[in-house]
Amino acid sequence: MHSSQTGTQPVTVVITCTIQPDKLDLARRELRAVIRQVMALEPACLGIRVHEDARAPNRWLIVEQWASEAAFTGPHMQQPHMQTFMQTAQTFLDGQADFGFWHETLAT
Structure with missing residues (x-):
């Protein structure tokens, strides 16, 4: 249930x-570039971390902190750099x- x-x-x-195995370098380059733009231009983004699976480097986990879900799903996704x-x-x-x-419900 949503509040x-x-x-x-x-x-x-x-x-x-999952990234196509032969496109890992391209994916890293493009993601690095767009993260720089997001962090510079979108104050509602509080941080982005990218992880590669230790056993399958083409499987990625991206964890982003945002001021709100609305900021991510609305203005962020409409940014020209995100559309591109x-x-x-x-x-x-x-x-x-x-x-x-x-x-987050619990923090230590």
């Missing part, structure tokens, strides 16, 4: 995807990326 605060509280966006990146990503993704939205 009325779903769109306005901080959110962790977890993205999992989403088109480019189709050339190196193996299948579709999976997006999950998480709210």
Whole structure:
């Protein structure tokens, strides 16, 4: 069940995807470039971390911290750099990326 605060509280966006094995360098280069733009231009983005599977380097986990889900799904996805990146990503993704939205409940 979603609360009325779903769109306005901080959110962790977890993205999992598989990269075509022969396109890893391209994917790294494009992701690095778009992350620089996001961090420079979008204050609602509080951080982005990219992880590669230790046993399968073409499986990636991207963890992004955003001020709100609404900031990610609305203004962020409409940015020209994101529109361009989403088109480019189709050339190196193996299948579709999976997006999950998480709210922190416990911190130590």
